[in-house]
Amino acid sequence: MNYKYFIFAIVLSFLSACGFASHSEKTEQDNTIVRVVPTFNPDSAYHYVEAQCDFGPRVPGTEAHSACLQYFVEQFNRFGADTVIVQEGESVIYDGSKMPIRNVVVSYGLGKPNRVMICSHWDSRPFADNDINPDNRRKAIIGANDGASGVGVIMELARQLGLKDASIGVDFILFDLEDWGAPDWAQSKLSDGGWALGSKYWASRPHIPGYQAQFAILLDMVGAQGAQFYREYFSDQYASWVVDRVWNKAADLGLSHIFVNQRGGGVTDDHINVNRAGIPCIDIIQFQTDTETGFGDYWHTHNDDMRNIDRSTLDAVGRVLMEIIY
Numbered sequence: 260m261n262y263k264y265f266i267f268a269i270v271l272s273f274l275s276a277c278g279f280a281s282h283s284e285k286t287e288q289d290n291t292i293v294r295v296v297p298t299f300n301p302d303s304a305y306h307y308v309e310a311q312c313d314f315g316p317r318v319p320g321t322e323a324h325s326a327c328l329q330y331f332v333e334q335f336n337r338f339g340a341d342t343v344i345v346q347e348g349e350s351v352i353y354d355g356s357k358m359p360i361r362n363v364v365v366s367y368g369l370g371k372p373n374r375v376m377i378c379s380h381w382d383s384r385p386f387a388d389n390d391i392n393p394d395n396r397r398k399a400i401i402g403a404n405d406g407a408s409g410v411g412v413i414m415e416l417a418r419q420l421g422l423k424d425a426s427i428g429v430d431f432i433l434f435d436l437e438d439w440g441a442p443d444w445a446q447s448k449l450s451d452g453g454w455a456l457g458s459k460y461w462a463s464r465p466h467i468p469g470y471q472a473q474f475a476i477l478l479d480m481v482g483a484q485g486a487q488f489y490r491e492y493f494s495d496q497y498a499s500w501v502v503d504r505v506w507n508k509a510a511d512l513g514l515s516h517i518f519v520n521q522r523g524g525g526v527t528d529d530h531i532n533v534n535r536a537g538i539p540c541i542d543i544i545q546f547q548t549d550t551e552t553g554f555g556d557y558w559h560t561h562n563d564d565m566r567n568i569d570r571s572t573l574d575a576v577g578r579v580l581m582e583i584i585y
Contacts (some may be wrong), residue, residue, distance in 0.1 A: 261416075269346050304415040312402075314327040316401060317381060319360065324361075331363050335365045343576075348362075348460050350456040358436055362466075363433040364432050367430075370427070374427060376474070382409050392561075397442075398561070403566075404567050407481070408568060411482065412577050413433070416431070416580055417431055438454075477528060478544075478576065479543070480545040483545055488523075491577055492523065492525030494530060516574075530542040
């Protein structure tokens with residue numbers, strides 16, 4: 260992801276279905292429809308973030324990447340997904356060489372025409388080009404927040420859908436090769452710097468020909484302690500009505516201090532390619548007003564590990580998405 264901001268006017272505790280009810284029920288007294296949304300488990304989401312990090316840096320073409328891919332396939336199948344598809348391909352990276360792509364597409368409610376897409380990237384950056392130690396800058400990072408956090412939220416959402424069906428169809432997509440953009444010391448042979456290549460590949464050849472969803476939501480860096488999510492510039496340009504829907508739902512849940520209803524910055528991320536594929540897509544991504552990059556000082560360093568992951572942030576994002584889904 261080309262994390263250069265342009266500033267504008269600016270769980271695993273209990274894995275059971277206890278407490279779950281139908282998402283729409285009629286009361287006997289007044290025949291009113293009452294929606295009951297399953298409870299997002301932040302401990303479970305935290306566990307799924309940690310499990311990814313335990314494989315090590317998930318750099319395409321490595322053993323850790325392959326092992327984590329197998330973990331995803333096994334887990335989503337265990338969660339009762341209708342289909343789990345590994346989309347295999349390759350793409351030219353910033354220096355002109357080729358790298359493999361393994362996008363993971365997980366679907367629930369295949370027969371339902373009304374669909375929502377929720378996505379994240381699952382690879383981790385092969386360089387720590389922002390690390391304070393020059394000796395570490397060419398080493399791959401764990402990417403706990405930058406990558407694993409969004410996937411951790413998605414895995415818990417998928418587990419919940421396996422326990423309780425929703426009235427709409429949901430497609431989760433884990434994009435690969437998002438974070439192999441040109442490092443600071445290299446010039447890119449690609450006009451886009453080589454970022455977000457997995458979503459670019461999918462957008463040109465979706466897992467189902469002619470695939471459509473009503474809208475899509477991208478999750479990126481959604482697990483850090485004290486994180487805030489502003490309205491990302493390109494999300495507002497492409498799909499402001501989706502931004503409104505998500506941020507208004509967050510306000511209804513009392514989360515306006517986390518989902519700040521103000522313009523942040525613009526980020527070149529996977530949502531750009533999804534929008535170009537004809538699906539309105541927004542980016543829920545951390546934005547900090549007090550740093551040059553717009554992200555935490557651990558971003559693209561070896562400090563992006565589990566120390567930065569906070570259950571309450573995962574919970575805030577997960578609760579909003581549960582409301583959107585159910």
